[in-house]
Amino acid sequence: QVQLQESGPGLVKPSQSLSLTCTVSGDSISSGDHYWSWIRQHPGKGLEWIGYVKYSGATHYNPSLTSRASISVDRSKNQLSLMLTSVTAADTAVYYCARASLNVDDYGAGSLVFWGQGSLVTVSS
Amino acid sequence: DIQVTQSPSSVSASVGDRVTITCRASEGISNWLAWYQQKAGKAPELLIYAASTLHSGVPSRFSGTGSGTDFTLTISSLQPEDVATYFCQQGNDFPWTFGQGTRVEIK
Numbered sequence: 001q002v003q004l005q006e007s008g009p010g011l012v013k014p015s016q017s018l019s020l021t022c023t024v025s026g027d028s029i030s031s032g033d034h035y036w037s038w039i040r041q042h043p044g045k046g047l048e049w050i051g052y053v054k055y056s057g058a059t060h061y062n063p064s065l066t067s068r069a070s071i072s073v074d075r076s077k078n079q080l081s082l083m084l085t086s087v088t089a090a091d092t093a094v095y096y097c098a099r100a101s102l103n104v105d106d107y108g109a110g111s112l113v114f115w116g117q118g119s120l121v122t123v124s125s
Numbered sequence: 126d127i128q129v130t131q132s133p134s135s136v137s138a139s140v141g142d143r144v145t146i147t148c149r150a151s152e153g154i155s156n157w158l159a160w161y162q163q164k165a166g167k168a169p170e171l172l173i174y175a176a177s178t179l180h181s182g183v184p185s186r187f188s189g190t191g192s193g194t195d196f197t198l199t200i201s202s203l204q205p206e207d208v209a210t211y212f213c214q215q216g217n218d219f220p221w222t223f224g225q226g227t228r229v230e231i232k
Binding site: 037046047048049051060061062063064096100104107108109110111112113115116117118 | 126156157159161167168169170171174175176178180212214215216217219220221222223224225226
């Protein structure tokens with residue numbers, strides 16, 4: 001069974017950078033078949049897709065993050081990472097990593113089949 | 126960005142009732158719509174993909190229909206374990222976008 005596990009600091013100061021890691025088990029990021037995504041959920045609110053990384057390192061981001069987001073992959077550790085710079089209180093959220101298939105015949109386009117349990121990040125001084 | 130408008134924002138129904146949730150996309154997305162269930166304090170879980178295909182292990186009382194811009198999630202007979210917030214999400218174009226969510230409660 002595919003499992004994803006987020007980890008990182010739960011508290012970040014304003015203007016600093018938020019850094020999270022997602023460790024994948026039960027699948028290899030190097031298999032090349034998936035979009036490895038980050039999604040966030042503000043407290044009591046809806047879901048916002050942040051972006052994805054493929055095994056090749058290719059990325060795509062939500063323009064709403066105004067170039068503050070960076071997603072990378074470490075194939076040797078089977079991990080993906082998220083960095084978000086210049087954070088403010090508005091970046092306080094639960095951050096999830098998730099996997100979607102590149103092949104629409106598997107689960108359709110963009111369906112996030114496997115999710116981590118989420119990591120709450122609070123931005124506060 | 127493709128906007129996805131979900132309604133209602135909340136619904137309260139009795140056990141055994143039929144519950145319907147709708148999502149409308151701001152432009153055509155073919156059938157690239159997924160539905161998720163999120164229980165309190167948990168991560169979302171995929172219920173339906175490609176608008177109408179039930180994900181493995183999801184009870185058959187859940188169903189999805191629609192294509193283009195209008196989509197529906199139906200719970201045919203509401204059960205206590207269905208108390209959750211439900212989200213739709215379009216995967217037709219980047220950035221992937223979600224509906225605002227519908228909270229389902231037992232009356």
